[in-house]
């Protein structure tokens with residue numbers, strides 16, 4: 386089959402479009418004819434090898450949508466050949482202590498499609514049947530591929546971790562990022578008032594189309610937290626959802642009202658930040674990380690996709706032989722939502 390894989394780490398030039406053996410369906414698995422697969426920033430870490438030293442060659446692509454073409458005879462599933470599905474890219478072992486306790490988000494033997502296992506920048510991919518979720522007939526494969534990781538991450542952070550409520554004011558950093566664009570939709574869906582940030586006015590306009598109440602351009606308004614306080618009558622927000630990290634850490638803390646909740650899921654601007662610990666004692670704040678995500682929350686998120694409340698946000702589409710071009714756009718950050726590859 387045709388696929389995009391890496392046989393060594395490096396820049397976009399190591400992404401190879403070529404032939405790879407067709408995958409074989411293992412017990413409990415299904416095979417998809419991949420129709421679309423989306424890029425994620427973690428692809429850059431895998432490609433350059435800074436945070437990944439697994440086995441190569443590896444077919445890349447973590448977010449996958451396609452048609453079921455083969456089902457293992459012993460797979461316990463109601464899926465049928467021809468079903469249109471997206472994949473939860475995290476496999477769970479089902480036998481470790483966490484899995485046995487119903488806490489599969491903490492599975493100690495989990496693997497990731499497109500990272501530890503071959504992914505979706507290919508014509509075919511295999512995955513456990515339990516990882517496949519049907520999506521609406523009215524949704525394209527391309528839009529569906531834009532959903533899994535960012536929608537699941539934003540859902541997990543806002544619903545499970547921060548437990549957003551309809552009366553919350555929510556600051557969502559990086560409106561143009563995949564998780565930012567999904568976070569805006571989820572917070573809006575829950576009835577929250579969303580303030581968001583971006584480095585371009587055109588991204589803020591798109592964020593308002595998704596339901597944001599107000600946008601802050603951090604290039605023209607560098608004192609983010611001051612603006613957040615102005616927009617909330619001096620009170621601050623109830624929740625901050627951040628995928629930026631070090632560059633905005635101080636603004637995140639200053640933007641929160643007493644008792645506010647911060648949930649962080651990405652550190653693209655850096656991992657080291659200092660903080661005034663007295664803020665925790667005096668206000669008091671609740672600081673949370675994202676951590677693993679469960680099968681149950683993926684299924685919950687998919688209910689809202691099927692009801693038409695959550696949509697994949699696609700910026701651009703690339704053919705399978707142009708993944709290297711897509712990686713260059715990914716590195717440039719000049720996009721809103723997701724970059725999707727069609728197979």
Ligand SMILES: [Zn+2]
Pocket residue numbers: 477478479480481482483484485489491492493494495
């Ligand atoms: Zn497990």
